[in-house]
Amino acid sequence: MNTPPLPSQDFCLIRHGETTANADAIIAGVTDVQLTQLGRNQARALSHTTWPEQIAIYASPMSRAQDTARLAFPGQHFWLHNGLRERDWGVFEGKPLTEQPLREDTPDQGECWSGMIMRVHTAITEICAASQGKLPVLVCHSGIIRAARILWTTGDAGRRPPNATPLLFKQTDSKMMETPL
Numbered sequence: 001m002n003t004p005p006l007p008s009q010d011f012c013l014i015r016h017g018e019t020t021a022n023a024d025a026i027i028a029g030v031t032d033v034q035l036t037q038l039g040r041n042q043a044r045a046l047s048h049t050t051w052p053e054q055i056a057i058y059a060s061p062m063s064r065a066q067d068t069a070r071l072a073f074p075g076q077h078f079w080l081h082n083g084l085r086e087r088d089w090g091v092f093e094g095k096p097l098t099e100q101p102l103r104e105d106t107p108d109q110g111e112c113w114s115g116m117i118m119r120v121h122t123a124i125t126e127i128c129a130a131s132q133g134k135l136p137v138l139v140c141h142s143g144i145i146r147a148a149r150i151l152w153t154t155g156d157a158g159r160r161p162p163n164a165t166p167l168l169f170k171q172t173d174s175k176m177m178e179t180p181l
Contacts, residue, residue: 007128010170011136013145016068017042017164025097029089032063042164046072056134058127060084069139083123086141087116120147152176
């Protein structure tokens, strides 16, 4: 896949807290599901994170990401970015995770994987440019983190990232490395 140059700035991705769909093992890409009590507690626990520098907070427009941002960063402003929304799984929305198609397959009425990767590339590039020297912290979704791994690190989507865990994408000599903060 040919992509434009990637920003060389460090950034942090946080998957939202646990949702009702996560707890029930249901596909909920663009389905707007709520945080569970555990998810709210996970998000609140993020408020104790010590950040290595000043941060600029961005969130997906999905309520689970916005609620996580509000609980994790109480009283702080955050910006919404539509490019951080989760993948649309089309006809598979609301079905058990065991029925989820392969990532590379385009679900009927859903978003193709390569299109999502380009959307994530654009979103993170725009956010890095707008963060004015602060560390961009993006409250988003599993699919966004997996796309970022493909774009910025090993080229492999890897395992589903944990809920409410800051993952720092840090520039090294030749590439980005993903590490828990």
